[in-house]
Amino acid sequence: MFAIDLFIYNSFTELREDEHGQGTLTYSFKNDAYANIISGSISWNGTPFIRQELFSTSSSLKGAKVIVKESSACGCTTIKATIIDPTSMLLQNEDTQSYFYTDPYSIQYVSTPLNDNGYQLKIIFSNKNEAYSGTLSYLTTGITWAPNYDLFLTDGAKWTFDAYVNIKNAQQGQYNVNNTYLIGGNVQLAS
Template sequence: DPLRAVDLNIHNSVTEIRQIQSGVGTYQSYFKNDEYANIIDGSISWDGTPFIKQELYNTIDGLKDALVIVRPSTPCKCTIIQAKIIDPETMLLYNLGTKGYFYADRGSIEYQSTRPNQGGTTLRFEFKKNDTTYTGTLSYLMRGITWLPNYDLFIKDANTCNLRAYANIRNNQQQEYQVDNTYLYSGDIQLANTYPTGIPVQALQAGIAIDITSSSSINFDGEQKGFYYYSLKDKYTLRPKSSIRLPFINVNLKCKFYYKTTTGISSGQYKGIFQRYYDLTSDQFLPAGILTIRDNQILMGQSNLPDVPTNYTQTVVLGQDNDVQYLIKGNVTASNKDTTTITWQTYELDMTIFNYKDKDVRGQLDFYGAFQTTINKTTCNSLKVDGTMINLPFQVTKNNNYHCRIIVTLKWG
């Protein structure tokens, strides 16, 4: 049976289940074995009418002392045995006729005085009086229900893009939940014990999109000490072993595409290929999730996006482009005279950046420098030293190349 009128507070790897309960007498709730195995120890809580005792017990123990009939599983002229269950776990029985003990196969047992079950765990609250009218909220933490944002980035040109955000909620349980309210939290909470979720990140990408409304019904509710939280007030059913995909926050995104790579400074001839870089700046916080990039309807790849603060520029690198390459010829023109330790060297670098595309490209070639890096002379445009790095921005027209020289001194001591 589904759990009805449930509120879900979902973090990345743990979820708080909350359900309002009311009634008269003793309150009982049943958990299947796989469901109870995912409940965090010590997390069951009751907020409401004071109770005098909370009890958890294995439901199969309720079969102890049950009267049964043992019938053969295959047709035969065997005697039917009347017995009593001694141990429900092992099915040790007591023969009421012979007064002896024996084990029986579960499939051969017919129950007379009680209904059989496959085991599980029962939660029981006792209140001060047997006829107490109680009301309260039952809550507990469990693994097996998780959420993860994913983002689809559509790029039209180098600086024009559109980001669509979705929330993927996955139920890895056998239990069905009829959800009233959902609260999603960025980041993760610290628990007394660390447990593996058992759900790979890739599994969270797939989902069934349910159309609650034509646009996002998930609202941003605020931030508390680094936790950003969101709410969904629409009701839905979270089926066993399933996932759903909902429109998430609406984001205005600025994007910039360029080519970039980093190399060292050495003597001899060496070459390399530039990588694709995407700079993304959002007008609001983006919880960590999976980013899929499509450039002019072509799938470029995926990346694991970390938590991205508001107005922070996050750089995503997606593979390399063989059409944009560099070639460097390096020579050592001077060095210190200490033969045991080299403390400084001067290099002359002859560089060519090749663009084999039929359109213009822009990017940056970076060099690893040293503790002290000095540009003595250069024909390169906009070259600058940034700490221990040398940055060379470039723009190369279609089917063309860019050539320049650098004389640089590196000091290590």
């Protein structure tokens, strides 16, 4: 859970988070949250950077040392292996140097823990010994809003008018929201 500002439009939401630190900024997205991010919308406004990298965390498993339970009748034999391709689960047997595919659930990770297969953003600054400061923002389709109005008339001369907002978070991610801005009208995104 992190502190953010939400700018909720009719068709998308901009999330902004202030970031401060030193070295490389590393930011993680779960798969369901990343799936709702509008392509090309991740941006950084702050300390100048030299490179921005976005990659699937499953790719970080490449080269990981693992132990695989061999699929035999007793299931008692194990194979020491190295992950060659984390997407297809192509492994190389350390003893025989042969290659094989396996089920990801039959693997025990020795050097790298199993992760949630999300995405990781890295922003590399020119001097890793200096502090960085700025705002990370991106557009998502996972959060929407709709107005709701109630008008109560009594005795013909008295009335009350109540206005509410229903905010729906389809991502089901938890956010610690500093400020929320509701913006009406249509905004066309360039594609």
